[in-house]
Amino acid sequence: MNLILHVWRQKNASEKGRMERYEANDVNPDMSFLEMMDVVNENLITQGSEPIAFEHDCREGICGSCGFMINGIAHGPQRGTTVCQLHMRHFKDGDELYLEPWRARAFPVIKDLVVDRGAFDRIISAGGYITAHTGSAPDANALPVPKTDADRAMDAAACIGCGACVAACPNASAALFTGAKISHLGLLPQGQPERSRRALAMVAQYNRELFGSCTNIGECEAVCPKEIRIEVISRMNRDYLKAAWKDRSALRDDQAETEPKAGGRR
Amino acid sequence: MSPAAAGTRERVRFFDATIVKKAVMAITGIILFAFVVGHLLGNLQVFLGPARINAYAAFLKSNLEVLWFVRTVLLVSVLAHIIVTIQLAGLKAKARPVGYVKKQNPHTSVASRSMYYSGPMIAAFVIYHLLDLTIGAGHPHFAEGEVYANLVYGFQQIPVSIAYIVAIGLLCLHLNHGIYSLFQTLGWAHPKYMPRIKRAATVISILLFLGYISIPVSVMAGVIHL
Structure with a gap:
C-alpha cells in the first residue's frame, strides 16, 4: 500500500x-x-x-x-x-x-518527533519511590496484600511513562501519569509510610513543570497504551487533598524552613 | 540533597496547587448545585397557585440576616468558581504553546467540551435573571412581592421564555459534566461507581431541565395564567 x-x-x-x-x-x-x-x-x-x-x-x-x-x-x-x-x-x-x-510546554521538542520528557523523571525523583531499602523480593505471603489492591496497584504500575496522556489531554495535564505513579505505591503496604509526603512532593513537581490542570475529560485514558484508568487521578486528588489539608500550616512556613523536616535521608 | 528533600522543601503553597483550585471549583459547584435544586423546588410552587408562591417568597425575605447570609455564600461561591476557572484556563493556555496541526478529541463529551462556553453564558443569564425578576429592571410589569404575576408577565413574552429555556439547557449541560467531575476532583471516584455516577449526573441534569422549563412552557401554553 x-x-x-x-x-x-x-x-x-x-x-x-x-x-x-x-x-x-x-x-x-x-x-x-x-x-x-x-x-x-x-x-x-x-x-x-x-x-x-x-x-x-x-x-x-x-x-x-x-x-x-x-x-x-x-x-x-x-x-x-x-x-x-x-x-x-x-x-x-x-x-x-x-x-x-x-x-506541551513541559515536553519541549528536541528534534522532529522526539520530545524531552525529563519533566516525568523529575516528577518521579520528587517522590515516586519508597525510601527504605526493600532488599530482594520477600516471601510471597510474608506481607499480605489484598488481591484487589495488588491488582489495582499493578494496573497503575503498568504505566511506561510514554507521555501519551499529556499529548492527548486538551489541557496538557500530566494527571494520569502522576496519578498512576502515586496510586501504584499508595495502594501497597510498603507505600503507606510516605503516602502523604509522596503525594505532596510529586504533585508539587507536576505543578512546577507547568503541566495543565485536569478537567476530568478522559482523553488520557483513551490513548493510554497500558489502558490506565482515570481512577488513579481521583486517588491522587484524594491523597493530595488529605495531605495538603493536614500539612497546610507547614506549607505556610515553607519560606522560613531551611532544613527539610523529613531529613536524614541520603 | 536528595530529590525527595527538594520535594519537601519547596512545596507548592496550598491554594497554588491545581488540585486545590479544582477542589475549590468542585465545592463551590456543590453549593451552587444545591441552590439550583432548592430554587427549582421553590419555583415549582407556582403550580400551587399565586397565594402559595407569593407566601413562599415572603417567607424567604422574612429573615434578612439569613437571606443575606445565603446570598453572600452564593456570591462568594460564584466568584470563587469563576476565579479558579480563569486561573486554570490561563494555565491551560500556557501549557501548550505550539498547538497541533491535527488533533482529535473523540472521548470528550459535548458537556465537558462546552464548559468554558456554558459557564460565562450562564453567568450572563444569571445577571439578566436577577435584574429581571429580583430587582425588576427591564421587566414590563414588575411589582415587589408579586412573584406569581411577575413570573407570568415575564414568560408571556416569547423571547424571554426562549432565552430562559436556552439558558437552562446550558446550565444542565454544564451540570452534566460538573456533577460527575466533582466526584473525580474530590477523590471520591471508584471504578465500580463512576459509571453509575455518570449516569446519575445525566439523569439529574435532565430532570432539572424538565423541571425548570415546565414553568415557561406552562405559561406559554396557558396552563399558568393570571
Whole structure:
C-alpha cells in the first residue's frame, strides 16, 4: 500500500518547525509503524536527506520510548497500543497521515518527533519511590496484600511513562501519569509510610513543570497504551487533598524552613 | 540533597496547587448545585397557585440576616468558581504553546467540551435573571412581592421564555459534566461507581431541565395564567 505522510520536521529545540510531505510506497501491512518509518528513513538517507528522528527502544510496547501523534491521536488509532506495536494493516492504501510530536510546554521538542520528557523523571525523583531499602523480593505471603489492591496497584504500575496522556489531554495535564505513579505505591503496604509526603512532593513537581490542570475529560485514558484508568487521578486528588489539608500550616512556613523536616535521608 | 528533600522543601503553597483550585471549583459547584435544586423546588410552587408562591417568597425575605447570609455564600461561591476557572484556563493556555496541526478529541463529551462556553453564558443569564425578576429592571410589569404575576408577565413574552429555556439547557449541560467531575476532583471516584455516577449526573441534569422549563412552557401554553 502507498501512504502520504505529513511529518513535523524541526532541526532542534530552538528552530521553528514545519510540516513536510513524504510518500511511503509499497508499505507491507505486516510492518509495524516504526518499521514503515525505518523504510522511509532509509530512502531519505539514500537521497541524501536528513532522516526523520523518532524515539524508540524495545519495540515491544513496554519501554515507553516511542510515541507520537498519528492524525491527532496519541499512538495512533489502535487502543491500548504503542506506536511500535501498531501495525500497518490498520491503515488503508492512500491514507494521509499527520505525524506530530507530543505537544506541551513541559515536553519541549528536541528534534522532529522526539520530545524531552525529563519533566516525568523529575516528577518521579520528587517522590515516586519508597525510601527504605526493600532488599530482594520477600516471601510471597510474608506481607499480605489484598488481591484487589495488588491488582489495582499493578494496573497503575503498568504505566511506561510514554507521555501519551499529556499529548492527548486538551489541557496538557500530566494527571494520569502522576496519578498512576502515586496510586501504584499508595495502594501497597510498603507505600503507606510516605503516602502523604509522596503525594505532596510529586504533585508539587507536576505543578512546577507547568503541566495543565485536569478537567476530568478522559482523553488520557483513551490513548493510554497500558489502558490506565482515570481512577488513579481521583486517588491522587484524594491523597493530595488529605495531605495538603493536614500539612497546610507547614506549607505556610515553607519560606522560613531551611532544613527539610523529613531529613536524614541520603 | 536528595530529590525527595527538594520535594519537601519547596512545596507548592496550598491554594497554588491545581488540585486545590479544582477542589475549590468542585465545592463551590456543590453549593451552587444545591441552590439550583432548592430554587427549582421553590419555583415549582407556582403550580400551587399565586397565594402559595407569593407566601413562599415572603417567607424567604422574612429573615434578612439569613437571606443575606445565603446570598453572600452564593456570591462568594460564584466568584470563587469563576476565579479558579480563569486561573486554570490561563494555565491551560500556557501549557501548550505550539498547538497541533491535527488533533482529535473523540472521548470528550459535548458537556465537558462546552464548559468554558456554558459557564460565562450562564453567568450572563444569571445577571439578566436577577435584574429581571429580583430587582425588576427591564421587566414590563414588575411589582415587589408579586412573584406569581411577575413570573407570568415575564414568560408571556416569547423571547424571554426562549432565552430562559436556552439558558437552562446550558446550565444542565454544564451540570452534566460538573456533577460527575466533582466526584473525580474530590477523590471520591471508584471504578465500580463512576459509571453509575455518570449516569446519575445525566439523569439529574435532565430532570432539572424538565423541571425548570415546565414553568415557561406552562405559561406559554396557558396552563399558568393570571
